[in-house]
Structures are given as structure tokens and as C-alpha cells.
Amino acid sequence: MGRAMLTAAILAGVAVGIQRFIAPPWVPEWAPVAVFVGFAGLGVVLAVLRYRVWRFEVYDDSLYLERGVLTRVRTVVPFVRIQHVDTSRSPIERLVGLASTVVYTAGSRGADVSVPGLEAGDADDLRERLKRLAIRSESEDAV
Amino acid sequence: MPRSLSPLSVPYRVLQRGGGIAVAVVFAMSGGFDLPGVGPAGPLLLFAIAGVAALGLIGYETAYVRRFAYELGDDTLDIDSGVVSRRSREIPIRRIQNVDISRNVLQRLFGIAVVSFETAGGGDTEARLRFVSFEEAKRLQAALGRLKRANTESDDGERDTDDASDTDDASDTAGDTDPGATPAARPAGSTGGGFDTPPVTELFALDRTELALVGALSIDFRVPGVLFLLVSTVGSTVVPAYLLATSGVALAVGAAVVLVGVALLSWVVGAAAAIAQYYDFRLVRSGDELQYERGLLQRYDGSIPFDKIQTLTVSDNPLKRYFDYATLYIETAGYAPGGGGGSRGSEAAVPLAERDHVLDLIEELEPVGDVEFERPPKRARRRYLVRYLLVVGVLTGAAYAADAAVSLPFPPWLPAFLAPLAVWFAHATWKHRGHWLGDHHVVTRNGVLRRRTKVVPYYRIQTVIDARTVFQRRLGLATVTVDTAGSLSLGGQDAAAVDISGPRADGLRDELEARLDRAVDAYRAGRAGIGVDDDYDADAADATDAADATDAADATDAVDATDATSAEPESPAHGPDDPGGDDPPDDPSDVTG
Incomplete structure (x- = not known):
């Protein structure tokens, strides 16, 4: 907005x-x-x-995202493939007290998966949760 | 015991670094360069400076080579380097994607080589040894492969033989590892290095005709640009004068000659480059590794472990299809596309081979089996038809507009004749598009003029992306993209099932995720990469059946079936907080045809 x-x-x-x-x-x-x-x-x-379109769900072993108005994109990120998780807050986001959680995979679209517009605390929670889930399902060789 | 670089690399490095400086100095000297305030002693002073610089360079390079130490340990490669600022690195051996050796003419004369180690992180080559002797390079390559095998497959005892007691450097390194885990080491007579390698089988060699074909098909499009640059800078004063002096007919003839000449030159340059690049191309299988050699002037020699292969891509065009030829790219996560200079890194690729040969090769690398592509629904073809007819329409409109402004030499309705072509192209686009789920791989195919068939093992899936544009949603279509860590994927060339029906896409998304899960489980169960497991096979077969049955009508059934298979006790693909089947939230508008 x-x-x-x-x-x-x-x-x-x-x-x-x-x-x-x-x-x-x-x-x-x-x-x-x-x-x-x-x-x-x-x-x-x-x-x-x-x-209104934006939604994400944390499943048992994957993160599911849905976004896009003209092109609707649904992304499935298996936890096994998560490399690391960031929380980022741009100036505008800080102004209104929001934050985004960005999930990185080794894929070529690495930083494509982000969950914007979370409350700052929620973003940190999500990050921690994803981290735990990613560690739990850690595979030997992500690449 | 840490090792150091070859002593011969000092003179080579000095030559390499100093060459440019020397040329500059000579240039300055010959130009009668006069230093202000020095007078006639100027040249002498320059000599002195050059001498000091040369000495400094030699000293620096000697120090660099002497302070460079590397050691191949049991599970890490340690590198200490740097003269002024020291840097010490440990690279876990299991993380090394591939090892490449390259030698240019001069280096071959010296008998030295560059060894590059690629890891998946970052765009750049992780570590580079400049320079070691060629034997040492081969030894490193072989030892790394062996260590990696010892690391990843500790249950590899049956291949253990006793001839690892060869008195050789290589067996020293091997001896450091747990003897029980040291895999087969047989003396290889053919490579001549005197170190131990597993048996080597040749998978592919580019013969003369194929090489000639590769050359003939390569046109270097950079040549016209370079020529233009040369003419515009060097000949900027000569050319206009010459142009003014000649008559119109002579000018036209001249232009034609220049055009043909440029075309011919770019073709010759392209052919020469391709031949130099792929001369004596060989692809061999050595144990669990793929090794390739190629190059006329600069020799490349690389190894790719099988379990680091991300994607196989078969690329062809109508011409190649007609003559039953194809190109094969083997992607790993290690290379940065375009990062390695001219030739897109040194990624292994079979430049041109008979189709059957390529398919055999794929079967050898990744046992895919018979692929039966599932085409997009018919309404997708209608979409292409509309799309291409629109293009024709726009062209015709543009022609009319242009005709109104300046009279064209042809009637403005001429582009309308392209309509049949558009119809054919729409059909061809539809015909060549397809996807297929195998036991261990997903295969997709797209494109007419440049058709790419991509083989992605389930185990290599990173994310699954389902995108639907407004137009796709109107027709109930979707594009499912499978993202991998492969290097070619950056240019939007991921494997994608384009324009499949919406419900099928929903099924496919879950299916792919579930299969990745199972592949990961199978991998953890001790099988490297895409290991074959009977249970797993049965599962996958079931799932494939279910997926095949998927149609717009009974999509939900298929999804349920997927659920049933994925709800094996071992791998609960979908959990409690996902109640009532994992039908993703379906916007009703998505399904309307």
C-alpha cells in the first residue's frame, strides 16, 4: 500500500x-x-x-505460499531444502511496524520466497519456527 | 603433509603477469618517451625501473608459490595461501561439486595445470591451484573422487581390493583413510599417471564428422560487432572519404561483398572456436564419476560425481531433429553460468551426437526409462493459436500503419499470409510440450525452435512453483516449474510443465513434494542420490498410476490417491495441521474452463 x-x-x-x-x-x-x-x-x-490473495501455510514438511493478483503463483518449499531464513525490515516496513521473513533455498530462484507484511514479532517467530523445522528435517546434502 | 605448488609455476606466473607490463614498457621506449626533468638519462632510468619491477615481480611470485600450501586430508581440503594477507581455508570434501583441470598450450609445454574446485556456494570457483604439475592434478582429481566415495559410502567394502598397497603418492593419501572404507584402487595403465583409479568406461567420444558438424553449425555472432568497432575506431577517417569517392553501383557491390565477407568470417571464427573447444571430446565413466576431456589449444579435463548431477538437458532444433541429432547438457550446482569466461564455465556438455546415443547416455547417467509425455490439454493449443494469430494481426496492423506513413514496397496485407504458419506453429508448440513423472525423475519438454527436454531427479527438486496468469486462469491452465540448483536454470530455463490443467497442477505440486520426500528418505536410507529401492519403486509406481489417471474430472480422486501413498508410516508427507486431504485452497475461479 x-x-x-x-x-x-x-x-x-x-x-x-x-x-x-x-x-x-x-x-x-x-x-x-x-x-x-x-x-x-x-x-x-x-x-x-x-x-487478499496473499497467504502462507506451514505444513508438516513444507512451506506453502500463494500470491499474485494477475499471475497467481503458488510455491511449495520443502523444509529439507531450506538453506537459511532471514527476517528483513525495510524503512517503510519499520515505519508501520511490519517485517518480512525470507526463505532461501539453493535453487536458482533462491530469494524468491518471502513472507511479507508480518508483525515484527510474528516474523521472528516464523523464522524460528522455520529454522527448527528445517533443522529437524535436515538432510545430509541439500545440494 | 602439506604440499606446495609446482616450482615451474614461478616462471609461468611471472611471464603471465609481467608480459603485459613488458609490452607496455617496450611500447613506451620505442615511442621515444621522455621523462620530464631527467633529460637524456630517461631510457636508462626506465630500464632501471623495469628491472626493479621485474625483480619485485619474481620475488612476489616466488613468495606466493612458496607460501601456498594445500593438503588433501581425510575429509577436508585445506589451503593456506597469501603473501601479505594470509588466508587459510578448509573445504569439506563432500561439498566439492566437481574438479576441473585446464591447461593451455604454454602450460602444457611447462607440464603444469590449473586445478579448480567448485562448490555450490556463491557464483565463483571456490578454490584454484595455480599451478601444479599435471600428474599432481590428475592425482588430486582421482584422490578426491576416491575420498568422496569413502566418505559417502562407508558400506562400500565389497569393492575393496588389496592392491592399494602400490607404493605411490596416491595410496599414501588413501592409506590415511580408514582402510576398511577405502574403495577399489586398481592401477590404471591408460592414464599413465601411475596412480590408482577405478576402471574407466568410455561413454562418448566425439568423432571427426560430428566435430565437423559442430563447427559448421557454430556461427560467432560477436564477430560483426567487433569488426564494426574496429572500423569505427581505426578506419573512421578513411572510410567516409572512400565512400564519397565511389559510385552508387560500386557501393552496392562493395556492401554486398562486405556483408558476405563478414558472414563468412563470423562463420569461420565460430567454427574454429567450436572445434578448438570440443576437439577430441571424450566422456568417460570412472567409478561414480563422470570425467570429460576436451579442447585443442586449451585442454579441459573435469570430473563430475554422479550424485552431484542436478539436471540433464537435451536440446535440439528442427534441423537437428530432422537429422536425429541432439545436444546434451549436464548441470551441476557448482558452475556459475557465464562466470567462466567465454564458454559458459566449463560445464560438461555433449555438443552434438546422434539422438539414440544421447538417450543411451542419459539412461547410463540417470536411468529414466521410457518417457511418455503427457501433453497439455487441447484448450492450450487454442491459446497458442490465439497468441500467434494475434502476433500476425499486430504485424499486419503495423504494416498498414507503416504503409500510411511511407509507402512500402509490398502490399500491407502481406503479413496476413503468415496466418497458416501461425496455425502450424501453434500446433507444433502444443505438440512439443509435455511432462512426465517417472519412477525417480520428472521430465519436461518445451519449445519448438529450440526444444529442451529436461530430466530432473526428484531428489534434486528445490522448490515447486505453480504460476497461473490471468489468461491461464481463464482457461483453467497452470504452469508448474520445478526449481533446481542447476546452473543453467538461472535464465528462466527451469524444468516446467507449461499449460497443464489446473487440477492436474494441484496434483502435480503435491505429488512432486511427496516424491521429493520419499527420495530424501531413500537417500537417507543409505543410497547415494537416486538409489533404487523396491518399496520405493512400488510406491512410485502406484503414485504414477494415480497421477496418470488424473484428469480434469477426477483430479480430486487422484490427489486422494496421492495422499494414500504418501501416508506411509515412514514418511508422513502431510501432517496433522493439514486436515481433510491436502487439497490446496482452490479458488473456484481457477477451475472454470
């Missing part, structure tokens, strides 16, 4: 810039506002949809 707002603001800024410096005659004066409202609205809708 925050990112959507930011994108909208940047695009509106670009629109303002275009109007200020290039000023093509066919651009009406309210264009930047329209751009902002349009993209912000779109972003909000997308963010809401994304949030």
Missing part, C-alpha cells in the same frame, strides 16, 4: 515536471492531480487485492 502511494506520488511528480518544463498544450492543468488519483487508486486496489 505504501509502495503504491509512493509510486503514485512519483508519477504525479513526473507529471508536474512535464507540465512545468515542457508544457505541451494538450495537457490540462489538472493532469498531475488526475495522475496521482488514478495511480493511487489503482495502487490501493492492487494492494488490497494482493493482500
